[in-house]
Amino acid sequence: MSKKSFRQAINEALRQEMRRDPHVVLMGEDIAGGQGGTSGVTDAWGGVLGVTKGLYTEFGPERVLDTPISEAAYIGAAAGAAATGLRPVAELMFVDFIGSCLDQVLNQAAKFRYMFGGKARTPMVIRAMYGAGFNAAAQHSQSLYPLFTHIPGLKVVIPSSPYEAKGLLIEAIRDDDPVIFLENKVMYDDEEDVPDEAYTIPFGEANLTREGQDVTIVAIGRMVGMANEAADRLEKQGITCTVIDPRTTSPLDEQTILECVAETGRLVVVDESSPRCNMACDISALVAEQAFHTLKAPIKRVVPPHTPVPFSTPLEKLYMPSADKIEAAVKSLMKQHTHEVA
């Protein structure tokens, strides 16, 4: 066990699964780097943020494929390879690029098992960066997990820490269905203890990162860290929170959310994706429908405004959810309750 960054945890998961199973192959733009150039340098980049660095050197061009700049072609190739026996991990770079290849995901990979009467397996993983806070502007900052969560047949994974990333990616590679694996680009240098051995974290099993009595906070991906920070501050003020990291939005661990809301009677959902039809809406609907009678206060969503992600640093900061905003949301629910009692 040693401290590893989010980037290293993902690299190690890929490496260990490629060593374990020769069917695991990687595809993507510049995931090795240097291909087709005249410099003779290979393994130059390891992807735009260096996540796959070193894998080309260990596994060679047969298993680490630098693809042409055509998402439709290589995401489609990954779906086909998965249906015919490989376990491809395709890197889409920025999740914002899904527009160029959505049919391969929406109408092909997601539907194979269903359309072929359960006889087809599509063990592919699409890795992609998501999230704002990186000054990457509106076309490279979106959090599109609600889009994938909406499509039956896909599994959607959003790790909240290096430990989570390694275990969830190994689980994703071993899973027989198409998995969308989303990495928050701001988190690549986050560090924590990550076991050297391979391990898996099951899908559909939420993680409680804090346990408290007053408010349940459901947070996704990078928002989990902010929710923890808010919960720790609130604890000093006498308000204790349960923080739920669902880990996967599809499947979603509804049971844990409902149980925790029943215990606290208050719910805040933190979601950095655009506010219409996002996970905050989905989880709020779940609780309103199945646990309304346990609520002591209205559900509160901490979400960005319904605009493209601004490039301007101050505006982007204003756009993003934050520990401060979460803290304020929790306090507003506690106040509402006090008024009712009084």
Next chain:
Amino acid sequence: MAQTLVALTMPKFGLAMTEGKLASWTVDVGQATKQGDELADIETSKITSGYESPAAGVLRRQVAQAGETLPVGALIGVLADADATEAELDAFITKFQEEQAPQAESDTAEGPSSAPHPVEVAGYTLNVREVGSGEGLPLLLVHGFGGDIGNWLLTQDSLAKNRKVIAFDLPGHGASSKNVQDGSLAGLAKVVASLLDALGVSKAHVMGHSLGGGVALTVLRDAPEKVASLTLIAPATIGTHVNADFITGFTEAERNRAVQHELEKLVYNKALIGRKMVDAVVRARRLDGARDALRTIASACFDNDRQRDALLPVLEKTDIPVEVIWGQEDAILSADAAKTLPDKVEVHVLAESGHLPQMEKAADVNKIVEEFLEKSEK
């Protein structure tokens, strides 16, 4: 008067602890206490444990308040005679804060030698932690089913005053390799004997907890020349039954709450089982091969609620010193089995303790074991 003032400082429970939270004071200011009385509850990232009074006296000051988190070695309170003046107390506190603060810092720095490290033994990679040195024979700690070196969090360093104390993860557990062969006690005992050889230890005191007690007894049976004395804590292979619901539940539980429910069966005081402790167990279980290793060991050692090995005869035959410590409220392996032990065995049944007396009654167990080891070496 000054020598009657005793500084109460944040204790260090094991290698990883650098700070602790004073969860609550159990004694009020002005209240008299005896040595060993619980003064406060200390919460760490891994465990909540009682802080026992280092001396007799009156708790005169609570320097730390409930809920405060402080580094190891920091002053949390002052114990003194009832007639110590307020001025003396103030002077003592000021002096401590000035002089002892830097020392507290250096106390928390651990030498690299006490960090867990891998040792290659007979085809296994074992995670081994060695602490201490001295004239006493080494003491080897063998944890139980599903445990790891963390089970000795409150034991290993305390017993290392005059000897080397070795803790390790059994095959299939903690950070050791997950291959367990047939999972039998004989197989595990062979690994233990090989580990002692690999560490250059020809003879050691052996302390085993639960299934580790069964392993220790098997080492005594198969390699008696290596064992100087035996300390068995809630050992397997003495009674005939085991809590099969626990063995299955603990092996198969996946969600944190299910694991917590199983871990609570191990203790008398359920509050001991914290969220981080549960998380550590869940994380260990997720490693490739970990669950299968437990299944293999469980089926090799237990037939539903029956224990397959019966090693009481080994105890009847041996001439080495043996002591057995059991928690009265043990819900996994009943303390009733202690009644069947031969008279020559020193038996301690501890009240208000479950299956983990070395954690729940750490101070008592450490004292008992220390005295026993000293006696054994005379």
